[in-house]
Amino acid sequence: MINTMTFLLCGFSVISALVLIFTHLDTNTNHYQGKWLSKAAGVVLLLGLASMQLIHYDFLANQGNMVNSRFYVFLLFIVSPAFYFFIRDVLRVENSYQPIQLLHLLPALISLLIPSSTAQLFAFVFGTGYVLWLAYSIYSLRAQRSRFKLELLALFAIGLLAILVLIIGVLMPLISDYVFYTSYACLLGLSFVVIIFTLLRFPDITQEVAEAAEAAYATSTLNNLDSEALVLKLRQLLEVEKLYVEDGLSLASLAEKMGISNHQLSELINTRFKKSFSQLLREYRITEAKRLLIDEPNASVLSIGLSTGFTSQSNFYTAFKEITGMAPGNYRKTQKKHH
Incomplete structure (x- = not known):
C-alpha cells in the first residue's frame, strides 16, 4: 500500500x-x-x-x-x-x-x-x-x-x-x-x-x-503623480472601455495603457481600492457576468465566463462563488425568481 x-x-x-x-x-x-x-x-x-x-x-x-x-x-x-x-x-x-x-x-x-x-x-x-x-x-x-x-x-x-x-x-x-x-x-x-x-x-x-510583497516592503511610488486623475483614468478603462474582458490583460499591459509603471499601478490599486490587481479584475468580471446571466438567458454559463475574461470554466466558477457565495447557474435561477 x-x-x-x-x-x-x-x-x-x-x-x-x-x-x-x-x-x-x-x-x-x-x-x-x-x-x-x-x-x-x-x-x-x-x-x-x-x-x-x-x-x-x-x-x-x-x-x-x-x-x-x-x-x-x-x-x-x-x-x-x-x-x-x-x-x-x-x-x-x-x-x-x-x-x-x-x-x-x-x-x-x-x-x-x-x-x-x-x-x-x-x-x-x-x-x-x-x-x-x-x-x-x-x-x-x-x-x-x-x-x-x-x-x-x-x-x-x-x-x-x-x-x-x-x-x-x-x-x-x-x-x-x-x-x-x-x-x-x-x-x-x-x-x-x-x-x-x-x-x-x-x-x-x-x-x-x-x-x-510589494505593499509590505516598497516605499510609495505615487508621490509625484496625480492619484485622483489616475483613478479616474483607471475607471474609464475598466468601466467604459471594459478592458477586463481581455483574457490576457495583465498588470503590465494595463500600466502601459495608463502611462505608469507596474509598481505605481499596483500601489494605486492597493491604496485606493484596498485590493490587489487580480482581485479588482475578478470583481469587474463577475459584475459583468452577473449582468449577462440575467440579460442573456439563452447564453451558456461557460460562454458568459469566457466573454468576461476568464480563461476556463473552473476559474470562472471559483471566482464567481468566491464573490457571490453561489455558483453562476444558481445565481441565474435565483434572479429569475425575483423577476
Whole structure:
C-alpha cells in the first residue's frame, strides 16, 4: 500500500514538473515576462525535483544505487538555490542581482568533492537556511493576509512540507534507507499535489503574492503623480472601455495603457481600492457576468465566463462563488425568481 502510494506520488511529481514548465513557466506567462533568471531557476528546480523522484522510484522499485551517486548529491544541493532564485522575485520587491549571489551555487560545486554520505546530510543542513528564509518571507506578509487568506494558507502548507523534508533529512543517520527515501519521496510528491491544487484553485496567486510583497516592503511610488486623475483614468478603462474582458490583460499591459509603471499601478490599486490587481479584475468580471446571466438567458454559463475574461470554466466558477457565495447557474435561477 505504502509502496503503491509512493510510486504514484513519484509519477505525479514528474508529470507535474513537466506540465508546470510548459504552462506556468511559459515565456508568455504574465508574471514572468522579462524575468529570465526566475524562469531559468524554476526550470532547474522542477527538473531537479523530477529527477530526484525518478531516482527515488528506481531505488524503491529496483533497489537502484543512483541515490548514492554524485549526480543525486548535486541535485540535493542545487534545488535549494534554484528555489531561492525562482521565488525571490515573488516574495521580494527588489529585482537587482549582485555577482556575490552566485555564492549560493558554491555548496553544489563543493558537494562533488566530499563523500556522498556526508554530502547528503550536509545538503539538508544547507537547505535549512533557505527554509528559514522562506518562513520569514511568508511571515513578513502577515500584514497583508486579509487580501489573500486562503492563498496564504497554501503557502504555509508548502512551507510546512519543506520543514518536514528537513526533519526527515536530519534524521537520515537514525533511520533505514527504505524509510528515509520513502518518506522523502512522499513529501516531495505531496508538495507537488499542494502546488498543483493551489495553482488550480488560485490561478493568480503568483501575481497576488508579488503585489502583497510589494505593499509590505516598497516605499510609495505615487508621490509625484496625480492619484485622483489616475483613478479616474483607471475607471474609464475598466468601466467604459471594459478592458477586463481581455483574457490576457495583465498588470503590465494595463500600466502601459495608463502611462505608469507596474509598481505605481499596483500601489494605486492597493491604496485606493484596498485590493490587489487580480482581485479588482475578478470583481469587474463577475459584475459583468452577473449582468449577462440575467440579460442573456439563452447564453451558456461557460460562454458568459469566457466573454468576461476568464480563461476556463473552473476559474470562472471559483471566482464567481468566491464573490457571490453561489455558483453562476444558481445565481441565474435565483434572479429569475425575483423577476
